[in-house]
Amino acid sequence: MSRFKTIEIDFDVHKCIETERRSFDEPPNTALRRLLKLPEVVPDGGYKETDLYRRPWSEDDVSLPHGTPIRLVYNRGRQKFEGRVENGKLMFGSIGFDSVSGAASHLARTRKGERTKLNGWLYVQYKEPGSSQWVPLNDLRQHGRSGEIG
Numbered sequence: 411m412s413r414f415k416t417i418e419i420d421f422d423v424h425k426c427i428e429t430e431r432r433s434f435d436e437p438p439n440t441a442l443r444r445l446l447k448l449p450e451v452v453p454d455g456g457y458k459e460t461d462l463y464r465r466p467w468s469e470d471d472v473s474l475p476h477g478t479p480i481r482l483v484y485n486r487g488r489q490k491f492e493g494r495v496e497n498g499k500l501m502f503g504s505i506g507f508d509s510v511s512g513a514a515s516h517l518a519r520t521r522k523g524e525r526t527k528l529n530g531w532l533y534v535q536y537k538e539p540g541s542s543q544w545v546p547l548n549d550l551r552q553h554g555r556s557g558e559i560g
Contacts, residue, residue, distance in 0.1 A: 426445065427441050427442050427445070428441075430442070430444060430445050449464070449477075449496070464476035464477075464496070464497045464498075465497050465498035466495065466498065467495045467498055467499060467500055467508075468498075469508070469509060469510060470551055471551075472547070472550045472551050474495045474536055474547075475495065476495055476496060476497060476498075477494060477495060477496075478494060478495040478536050478537065478539075479492070479493075479494050479536065479537045480492070480493050480494055480495060480500060480502075480534060480535065480536050480537075480547075481493065481534070481535050481536075481544065482502070482513065482514055482517055482518065482530070482533050482534050482535075483533060483535065484514070484517075484518040484528070484533050485518070485520075485521065489517075489518055489519065491503075491517050500513050500534075502517060509530070510530035510531055510534050510547060511527075511528060511529055511530035511531070512530070513530055513534065514528040514529070514530030514533045514534060515527050515528050515530070518533065530547075531547055531548040531551055532546075532548055534546075534547045535547060
């Protein structure tokens with residue numbers, strides 16, 4: 411899945427982005443992220459170190475730090491949604507969720523294409539800093555670990 415999408419904008423939006431640019435070398439996307447108050451992306455695709463001090467996401471004594479990669483895997487891997495923790499929310503695309511089950515129930519669809527109520531703890535995974543392995547979020551809750559990972 412590509413990280414970049416093409417969108418059409420009108421001339422007024424274009425002018426606003428251009429006005430926000432700090433130099434001709436600054437990409438329009440950087441200016442737009444600043445306007446939308448999104449964290450700045452560094453070349454490796456991660457966030458700046460200063461963004462690590464943003465709010466973690468917490469539920470049921472489980473906490474994930476800002477910037478933690480997350481994904482929802484449903485229907486034996488036929489449906490995958492990738493996201494990350496951003497300022498206290500589970501972000502999948504532009505939608506933020508407070509509850510892991512709320513995210514799973516909103517995103518996943520049955521084979522007939524209908525929404526279903528899910529226990530998100532069973533379907534959402536995360537990556538610890540420096541790891542390439544996805545870990546079921548439910549592992550944190552079942553082992554009674556509290557506080558932030560990492």
